Amino acid sequence: MVNTLFLPELREMLADGNASGLAEFCTALNPARTADYMEGLTADEAWQVLQHAEAPWRAEIFSYFEWDRQLELLRSQDSAQLADLMAQLAADDRVDLLQELDDQQRVDEVLAYLSVADRRDTLRLQSYPEGTAGALMTTEIAMLPERLTVRGALEELSRQAEELETIYYLYVVDDEQRLRGVVSTRQLVSALAKPDLRLGDLMETDAIVAEVDEDQETVADKVARYNLLAIPVVDSSRKLLGIITHDDVMDVMVQEMTEDFQRISAVSPLEEGYLETNLLTLSWKRGTWLVVLFFGALLTAFALKSYGGELQHFAWLGWFIPLIISTGGNSGSQSATLIITALSTGDVKLTDWIRVIFREWLMGLMLGGGLAMVGMGIAILLAPSPHDALVIPITILLVVACGTLVGATLPLIFKRLGLDPAIMSNPFVSGIIDIVGILIYINVARLILS
Amino acid sequence: MVNTLFLPELREMLADGNASGLAEFCTALNPARTADYMEGLTADEAWQVLQHAEAPWRAEIFSYFEWDRQLELLRSQDSAQLADLMAQLAADDRVDLLQELDDQQRVDEVLAYLSVADRRDTLRLQSYPEGTAGALMTTEIAMLPERLTVRGALEELSRQAEELETIYYLYVVDDEQRLRGVVSTRQLVSALAKPDLRLGDLMETDAIVAEVDEDQETVADKVARYNLLAIPVVDSSRKLLGIITHDDVMDVMVQEMTEDFQRISAVSPLEEGYLETNLLTLSWKRGTWLVVLFFGALLTAFALKSYGGELQHFAWLGWFIPLIISTGGNSGSQSATLIITALSTGDVKLTDWIRVIFREWLMGLMLGGGLAMVGMGIAILLAPSPHDALVIPITILLVVACGTLVGATLPLIFKRLGLDPAIMSNPFVSGIIDIVGILIYINVARLILS
Numbered sequence: 001m002v003n004t005l006f007l008p009e010l011r012e013m014l015a016d017g018n019a020s021g022l023a024e025f026c027t028a029l030n031p032a033r034t035a036d037y038m039e040g041l042t043a044d045e046a047w048q049v050l051q052h053a054e055a056p057w058r059a060e061i062f063s064y065f066e067w068d069r070q071l072e073l074l075r076s077q078d079s080a081q082l083a084d085l086m087a088q089l090a091a092d093d094r095v096d097l098l099q100e101l102d103d104q105q106r107v108d109e110v111l112a113y114l115s116v117a118d119r120r121d122t123l124r125l126q127s128y129p130e131g132t133a134g135a136l137m138t139t140e141i142a143m144l145p146e147r148l149t150v151r152g153a154l155e156e157l158s159r160q161a162e163e164l165e166t167i168y169y170l171y172v173v174d175d176e177q178r179l180r181g182v183v184s185t186r187q188l189v190s191a192l193a194k195p196d197l198r199l200g201d202l203m204e205t206d207a208i209v210a211e212v213d214e215d216q217e218t219v220a221d222k223v224a225r226y227n228l229l230a231i232p233v234v235d236s237s238r239k240l241l242g243i244i245t246h247d248d249v250m251d252v253m254v255q256e257m258t259e260d261f262q263r264i265s266a267v268s269p270l271e272e273g274y275l276e277t278n279l280l281t282l283s284w285k286r287g288t289w290l291v292v293l294f295f296g297a298l299l300t301a302f303a304l305k306s307y308g309g310e311l312q313h314f315a316w317l318g319w320f321i322p323l324i325i326s327t328g329g330n331s332g333s334q335s336a337t338l339i340i341t342a343l344s345t346g347d348v349k350l351t352d353w354i355r356v357i358f359r360e361w362l363m364g365l366m367l368g369g370g371l372a373m374v375g376m377g378i379a380i381l382l383a384p385s386p387h388d389a390l391v392i393p394i395t396i397l398l399v400v401a402c403g404t405l406v407g408a409t410l411p412l413i414f415k416r417l418g419l420d421p422a423i424m425s426n427p428f429v430s431g432i433i434d435i436v437g438i439l440i441y442i443n444v445a446r447l448i449l450s
Numbered sequence: 451m452v453n454t455l456f457l458p459e460l461r462e463m464l465a466d467g468n469a470s471g472l473a474e475f476c477t478a479l480n481p482a483r484t485a486d487y488m489e490g491l492t493a494d495e496a497w498q499v500l501q502h503a504e505a506p507w508r509a510e511i512f513s514y515f516e517w518d519r520q521l522e523l524l525r526s527q528d529s530a531q532l533a534d535l536m537a538q539l540a541a542d543d544r545v546d547l548l549q550e551l552d553d554q555q556r557v558d559e560v561l562a563y564l565s566v567a568d569r570r571d572t573l574r575l576q577s578y579p580e581g582t583a584g585a586l587m588t589t590e591i592a593m594l595p596e597r598l599t600v601r602g603a604l605e606e607l608s609r610q611a612e613e614l615e616t617i618y619y620l621y622v623v624d625d626e627q628r629l630r631g632v633v634s635t636r637q638l639v640s641a642l643a644k645p646d647l648r649l650g651d652l653m654e655t656d657a658i659v660a661e662v663d664e665d666q667e668t669v670a671d672k673v674a675r676y677n678l679l680a681i682p683v684v685d686s687s688r689k690l691l692g693i694i695t696h697d698d699v700m701d702v703m704v705q706e707m708t709e710d711f712q713r714i715s716a717v718s719p720l721e722e723g724y725l726e727t728n729l730l731t732l733s734w735k736r737g738t739w740l741v742v743l744f745f746g747a748l749l750t751a752f753a754l755k756s757y758g759g760e761l762q763h764f765a766w767l768g769w770f771i772p773l774i775i776s777t778g779g780n781s782g783s784q785s786a787t788l789i790i791t792a793l794s795t796g797d798v799k800l801t802d803w804i805r806v807i808f809r810e811w812l813m814g815l816m817l818g819g820g821l822a823m824v825g826m827g828i829a830i831l832l833a834p835s836p837h838d839a840l841v842i843p844i845t846i847l848l849v850v851a852c853g854t855l856v857g858a859t860l861p862l863i864f865k866r867l868g869l870d871p872a873i874m875s876n877p878f879v880s881g882i883i884d885i886v887g888i889l890i891y892i893n894v895a896r897l898i899l900s
Contacts, residue, residue: 030656032676064676158642167636168618168679185635186617192608206480226482226514227697229618229679246696247677250703257707258791261714265787265876266780274792275802279809283816286784293780294821298828300772305832311768318761318768322750322775322884329776330716330743330877334736337715338724341708347723359729366733371744378748382755426715426876427780434772 006037014048026053026061035064043072056162059088071100079106083113090165091118092138092248095125125242133210133219136252137233137242140165143173146180146200150191153183153199166245168229172203179232179240182207209234212241219244220252257344263422264340266293289427296431300325300438307442310449316382317445320392321438323375328399328437329430331367335360335407336425343411343421353412360408361401368400388449395444399437406432456487464498476503476511485514493522506612509538521550529556533563540615541568542588542698545575575692583660583669586702587683587692590615593623596630596650600641603633603649616695618679622653629682629690632657659684662691666702673699707794713872714790716743739877746881750775750888757892760899766832767895770842771888773825778849778887779880781817785810785857786875793861793871803862810858811851818850838899845894849887856882 006025013021026034026049038046038061046069050058062070062085074082074097086094098107111119121139128134140163144153153170161167170183181203191197208226210219210233223231223246230243259269266289270277277285304311304321311318339356342348348356372393379392407429411421456475463471476484476499488496488511496519500508512520512535524532524547536544548557561569571589578584590613594603603620611617620633631653641647658676660669660683673681673696680693709719716739720727727735754761754771761768789806792798798806822843829842857879861871 028656030654030658030676032658033656154639154642158639161636161640167639185639186611189604189608189617189635190611192604204480206478206483208480208482224697224700226480229696246679246700247674250674250696250700253700253704254707254795257704257711258795261707261711261787261791264711264715265783267784267788270788273795273797274788275798275805275809279812279816282809283813283820286781286813287817287820290777290780290784290817290821291824294773294777294824297773297776300776301769301828301832304769304772305766312762312765315762316755318771319751319754321768321771322754322888323744323747325772325776326747326750326779326877326880326884327740327744329880330740331736333715333877334717334740337711338717338720341711342724345704345708345723348725352725355725359725362729363733363736366729367737367740370733370737371740374741374744378751382751427776427783430776430779434776438772 007040010038010041010049011045014045019052022049022052025049027057031057031060032064034061038065039069043069043076047073047077055084055088059085063089063093067100070097074101075103079109080113082106083110086110087114087118090138090140091121091125091242092136094118095122098122099126128212131216132212133214133216133233133244134212134241136216136219136244136248137210137212138165138245138248139242141232141240141243142167142170143177143240144170144199146172146174146198146203148199149195150188150197150199150202151195153188154192157185157188166230166243169232169243170199171232171240171243172199173240177240178238179207179209179234181205182232207232209238210244211236216252217256220249220256223249224253260340260344260420260422263420264337264426266290266427293427293431297434299435303435303438303442310442310445314388314445314449316384317391317441319382320379320395321441324392324395324399324441325430325434325437327371327396328403328433330403331364331400332403332407332429332433333426335363335404336411336429337407339408339411340421340425343415350412350415356408356412357405360404364401364404365397367404368397371400372397391441391445391448394448395437395441398440398444399433402436402440403429403433406436457490460488460491460499461495464495469502472499472502475499477507481507481510482514484511488515489519493519493526497523497527505534505538509535513539513543517550520547524551525553529559530563532556533560536560537564537568540588540590541571541575541692542586544568545572548572549576578662581666582662583664583666583683583694584662584691586666586669586694586698587660587662588615588695588698589692591682591690591693592617592620593627593690594620594649596622596624596648596653598649599645600638600647600649600652601645603638604642607635607638615693616680619682619693620649621682621690621693622649623690627690628688629657629659629684631655632682657682659688660694661686667706669694670699670702670706674703710790710794710870710872713870714787714876716740716877743877743881746878747884749885753885753888753892760892760895764838764895764899766834767841767891769832770829770845771891774842774845774849774891775880775884775887777821777846778853778883780853781814781850782853782857782879782883783876785813785854786861786879787857789858789861790871790875793865800862800865806858806862807855810854814851814854815847817854818847821850822847841891841895841898844898845887845891848890848894849883852886852890853879853883856886 053061101107142160142164157167168185172181174180183199183203187202191202208222210231212233212235230245232240233242234240262269268285375396376393379389380386383389410429411425414423415421503511551557592610592614607617618635622631624630633649633653637652641652658672660681662683662685680695682690683692684690712719718735825846826843829839830836833839860879861875864873865871
């Protein structure tokens with residue numbers, strides 16, 4: 001929903017060149033709210049309005065624009081102005097934006113305008129592979145020596161507060177920038193009564209850290225587990241390289257869950273948003289799995305062919321095929337989804353496998369039993385005799401029990417093999433149940449109708 | 451994975467009554483890490499070890515135990531000791547634990563041991579309905595008057611730092627505890643050079659707040675959108691009641707996504723973890739949807755019955771039924787999942803519906819076209835003639851195109867109606883495609899084979 005409350009006023013101020021009015025608009029509100037109110041403007045208008053905000057404030061408002069708007073603004077402005085804004089952004093956001101610009105000449109120009117330190121940071125951050133702690137981190141952190149006192153640290157913090165990405169942890173390092181410990185601002189404030197205490201005596205040495213090449217998912221797990229606001233990133237010699245803040249961790253968690261969502265329905269995770277992904281890429285990410293599943297489903301055709309005789313003879317059996325396989329598939333997908341989500345939230349561990357499988361086996365009997373009774377009611381209407389109709393409830397009971405067992409077992413096996421348990425599990429489970437279900441059906445039919 | 455590194459040592463110290471050793475173990479490490487190392491102990495042993503930590507530290511370690519362990523410990527100890535620990539916990543955690551104890555007598559005893567203020571807070575927090583901001587918030591916040599200076603605020607903060615849930619925002623209130631503005635610790639630290647500045651002049655008045663009865667999901671969205679560490683919770687007269695911190699918001703986001711995961715596979719969201727949910731509840735949450743889907747699938751049986759003649763005549767047509775409906779179902783689930791995740795991350799908005807449907811229609815033709823070619827290759831092997839075989843690729847193309855369209859449209863319709871787009875969408879989509887697929891199949895067959 002685009003917020004249009006201030007649009008007419010903003011446009012009037014732009015037309016009148018009302019600099020003081022625009023400057024006030026830019027600073028009166030929370031920057032995020034200011035960004036919301038500017039959503040309805042064209043890129044050019046938004047850029048003009050932004051010029052009336054002071055530099056750090058401008059970057060702040062800019063960072064709350066939607067991603068597409070940010071890129072649109074960057075593409076529409078010249079490199080000198082861009083660099084000005086870029087210098088004010090957090091290093092990690094700067095790198096992400098430059099990466100997305102898709103215009104190497106433009107990127108080089110912007111880099112040339114940046115200060116030496118900013119340029120070096122940017123190039124270094126760009127070099128870390130996607131999905132690692134290095135690619136997530138930012139570099140604006142408070143690194144202080146052990147010998148600094150509480151008073152000195154507060155003064156230093158006061159000087160740097162504007163530039164730092166977070167002021168909630170102070171990182172204590174030695175002369176080679178190796179991490180020695182962490183002091184939280186909470187500890188620092190608590191120690192105000194002892195202003196001459198040294199950071200070395202206050203710091204917690206058992207800091208939770210992320211290795212620079214660590215997978216972003218494990219980093220996110222640590223931050224959540226230890227309730228951190230930020231986690232320091234170190235290299236193998238424990239040199240402090242940067243930090244990852246909680247908001248980036250939140251993004252990672254949403255991203256990882258979205259990927260699991262996509263995998264569970266047999267879509268290879270998209271690297272970009274749905275609307276940004278081009279159709280060829282999308283069809284590739286979906287088509288490969290569809291073809292795999294298609295060949296799996298082919299087995300059902302061959303199974304039915306080889307049992308052709310029965311189906312020819314008892315035509316009413318054929319009518320129930322879709323009902324039976326989709327019921328089995330649905331109960332299997334339920335099990336798979338429950339186990340996958342429980343594994344990912346840590347609610348179920350691999351060591352619980354016996355309990356999980358026992359529960360799902362019981363669940364299969366309960367659900368299958370219930371559905372079998374409903375199925376019997378229907379089958380009596382369609383089958384030539386109540387005795388023949390028995391094929392349907394017995395098959396349903398067995399297929400549902402199989403479904404829950406397969407659905408519960410597959411994610412556990414995938415996890416055990418070190419794979420993502422979500423890999424195309426639901427359609428995979430349904431596919432297996434299709435085949436197993438048909439085999440069960442035909443054999444139950446043979447037994448009862450012979 | 452239970453960490454057993456310190457277990458033998460801990461047990462030895464317990465046996466020897468080595469109080470100083472245990473006290474050191476409790477304070478030497480980060481409390482979260484200490485909790486990890488105690489995982490292998492029995493509840494009784496863990497409780498004994500905890501007795502050697504000082505009160506606030508003990509609660510800190512305790513709060514990092516897994517939820518089940520926390521409850522186990524609480525159930526095994528007497529109410530006086532419990533109340534001692536409870537008093538040290540954050541108010542929101544205390545309420546959650548008491549709620550889970552399932553033993554009203556025990557809860558009443560603990561409440562009786564708490565201080566008047568703690569008891570009042572606890573009872574008040576318990577009264578907010580689950581899923582609202584009120585039920586998520588905690589009450590330990592720094593509320594300061596406008597006239598307080600920067601220096602005074604720092605001193606006040608220093609005194610309270612130990613008890614506060616977060617020290618990263620100071621909330622400025624009037625005499626009736628109504629929220630006037632917010633000062634971040636960052637602003638406070640930046641203003642150190644002007645120690646006589648009043649909070650009233652420093653504070654941001656345009657604070658982002660949550661209403662006490664607001665849904666937890668919209669609160670989480672605000673915190674994420676505005677990159678907050680905590681959000682203040684107010685009532686309708688803007689009286690400040692408490693705050694919600696970012697770690698609780700993270701939990702809400704994971705919980706909401708897990709619920710969507712469950713809904714998308716036709717499981718009503720579980721209120722507790724998978725292993726904690728009893729089998730009757732679980733079978734109810736799954737069974738109701740399975741029965742609904744079962745009756746939907748019954749339509750396929752009646753459809754096939756009424757077309758019985760063709761199937762009897764062309765037996766090979768029957769062999770392809772599972773293949774066709776599961777291919778359609780899979781492509782439909784892919785579309786539904788992509789649109790549901792894109793809607794939930796905000797990547798797709800309702801206003802994009804024309805673009806989404808057009809893309810999915812194209813995608814259906816592309817994927818359907820590809821699969822149709824594969825299908826033709828197989829059909830030639832099984833059908834009596836290449837002309838007859840044509841039924842298969844034409845059906846596949848149409849069914850996949852239908853699948854993607856239905857999969858893309860349903861979540862948009864649900865969202866438009868104000869429902870959760872994830873409500874049992876995948877099996878629902880598959881169910882529709884089962885029926886539509888069979889109708890398409892039979893009619894294509896009639897057209898070509900007649």
